[in-house]
Structures are given as structure tokens and as C-alpha cells.
Amino acid sequence: MPERLDKFLTSQNVCSRKEAGKLVRAGLVQINGVQAQSPAQKLEPGRDRVTAEGQEILYRQYLYIMMHKPAGVLSATEDRQAPTVLDLLPPALSRRGLFPAGRLDKNTTGLLIITDDGDFAHRMLSPKSHVYKLYRALLERPVSPEDINAFAGGISQGGTAFAPAKLYALPGEEANAAYVEIREGKFHQVKRMFQAVGNQVLELKRLKIGRLRLDPSLEPGQCKLLEAAETAAIFQQDMAGSAENSPSPGDV
Ligand code: URA
Numbered sequence: 001m002p003e004r005l006d007k008f009l010t011s012q013n014v015c016s017r018k019e020a021g022k023l024v025r026a027g028l029v030q031i032n033g034v035q036a037q038s039p040a041q042k043l044e045p046g047r048d049r050v051t052a053e054g055q056e057i058l059y060r061q062y063l064y065i066m067m068h069k070p071a072g073v074l075s076a077t078e079d080r081q082a083p084t085v086l087d088l089l090p091p092a093l094s095r096r097g098l099f100p101a102g103r104l105d106k107n108t109t110g111l112l113i114i115t116d117d118g119d120f121a122h123r124m125l126s127p128k129s130h131v132y133k134l135y136r137a138l139l140e141r142p143v144s145p146e147d148i149n150a151f152a153g154g155i156s157q158g159g160t161a162f163a164p165a166k167l168y169a170l171p172g173e174e175a176n177a178a179y180v181e182i183r184e185g186k187f188h189q190v191k192r193m194f195q196a197v198g199n200q201v202l203e204l205k206r207l208k209i210g211r212l213r214l215d216p217s218l219e220p221g222q223c224k225l226l227e228a229a230e231t232a233a234i235f236q237q238d239m240a241g242s243a244e245n246s247p248s249p250g251d252v
Contacts, residue, residue, distance in 0.1 A: 003045050005024060013095055029051070029052050031048050060225075063114075064115050064225070065224070067112045067114055068111070068222055069206075071108070076100070086114070099114065101125065105191075108205065109205045109206075110205040132182070134181045135207065136207055138202045139202060140199055140200040151180065151193065152167070155193050155197070160186060
């Protein structure tokens with residue numbers, strides 16, 4: 001659908017609507033190599049090539065952002081008291097309509113996707129999509145073979161039934177930690193599942209969604225734009241029981 005030039009520049013985070021008008025009037029914006037005449041000029045996003053001050057603007061209909069969520073920040077769009085994940089976005093990635101696709105608890109860290117694509121978020125979060133999420137939990141006590149069986153069989157807690165989940169114990173000095181893989185996203189799910197087997201989660205970090213891993217170069221609070229192949233990885237399944245499906249030291 002054709003769009004006004006100033007609206008296009010604003011939606012792509014180039015500048016504010018007012019600044020867009022100034023840029024165009026200063027002759028600094030081109031459409032397909034021809035100087036734009038008016039901020040109201042129409043263009044076809046994704047088809048017409050737009051440059052502003054000599055820089056080509058790569059059109060993105062939607063943004064898909066990977067964030068390394070730090071502790072102490074809410075997975076929400078706004079809150080009166082606590083900072084939200086949207087407050088952490090750098091200006092270049094801020095855009096109207098962004099929201100976290102799914103929630104991590106305030107004290108949970110790790111991989112969070114922020115997007116403005118509602119259909120994508122719905123597909124990622126729907127239990128029907130069978131998208132697995134991998135967490136590393138620091139626990140009050142080591143997991144037992146009985147816990148692993150209980151998770152595999154599906155746990156009920158406080159009237160809620162959780163779908164079967166995979167629990168991986170860790171050896172030696174790491175015995176108080178475990179990996180857990182779930183495909184639902186019920187409220188406090190991992191914490192409640194451990195509670196149901198008499199354990200307690202002390203720290204929780206999400207490492208992977210589908211086949212998309214948290215980028216180890218992202219410090220807590222940092223984020224990056226995802227490319228199409230990376231968002232597609234969210235919906236790719238590891239083969240159950242394959243070596244690729246087992247958490248590795250790189251997951252820590
Ligand atoms: N399960 C939890 O208990 N908390 C989270 O933040 C995510 C999964």
C-alpha cells in the first residue's frame with residue numbers, strides 16, 4: 001500500500017514527522033534516485049528505494065528484536081513503578097507498537113523477543129506451535145531421577161496441569177542447576193513445576209526459543225535486531241532425543 005514519505009521515514013525510525021518535513025524540504029531525501037518534492041509524496045514501501053542524507057533506508061515492515069533481559073525489569077509495555085523492557089530499547093530500535101512476545105518474570109533473565117508483529121507473537125506463544133523454550137534453573141537442591149520422570153509425565157500444581165517437559169540434571173559442581181525445556185508459557189510455570197516436586201528455583205534464565213539461542217555477545221540489557229533466518233529458527237524443531245536437542249555447555 002502506498003504510504004506518505006514523512007510517515008514512512010517516521011515508521012522506519014529515521015526521524016520524527018516534523019524532522020522528516022525539514023529533511024525533504026532541504027532536498028536531502030531521494031526516492032529511486034530522484035529528489036523528493038514533498039513530505040506528502042507517496043511511495044511503495046519495500047519497492048521504492050529511499051535515501052535520506054545519502055543513506056539508504058532498509059525497509060522493515062515489522063521489527064523482531066532479541067533482548068538479553070536483565071533482572072529487575074518488567075516484561076511489559078509500560079509500568080508506573082518499575083522499568084520495562086521497552087525502556088531499555090535504544091532509540092534506533094524504538095518504534096510505536098512494540099511489545100514483548102511472552103513474559104519473563106521480573107527476576108528471570110535471558111532471551112526475550114520484542115516485536116510489533118502480533119501474528120508472529122501469537123504463533124510463537126501458541127501451545128499448538130510446539131515451540132520449546134529452554135531454561136537454566138539454579139535450584140535449592142539437585143534434581144533426582146524421580147523429578148525427571150515427573151516432569152516427563154506432566155506435572156499438576158495448584159489445579160493446573162502442565163504438559164510433559166524435559167528436565168536435564170547437571171553433573172558435579174553444577175548439580176544444583178538443571179536445564180528444563182517447556183512448550184507452554186503458563187504463569188510462573190518453571191517455578192511452579194519445581195515447587196510441585198518439593199524444590200525451589202533460586203535463579204532462572206531463558207537460553208533458547210525453538211532453535212534460536214540467546215546471543216552470548218549480548219550483555220544483560222542489550223538487544224539486537226533479528227534477521228529473517230533467525231526469526232525462522234524459532235519455529236524450527238529439534239528432533240526429539242537428537243544430540244542437537246540436548247543442552248550443551250554453550251547453553252549456560
Ligand atoms: N517460568 C517461570 O516460572 N518464570 C519465568 O519467567 C519463565 C518461565
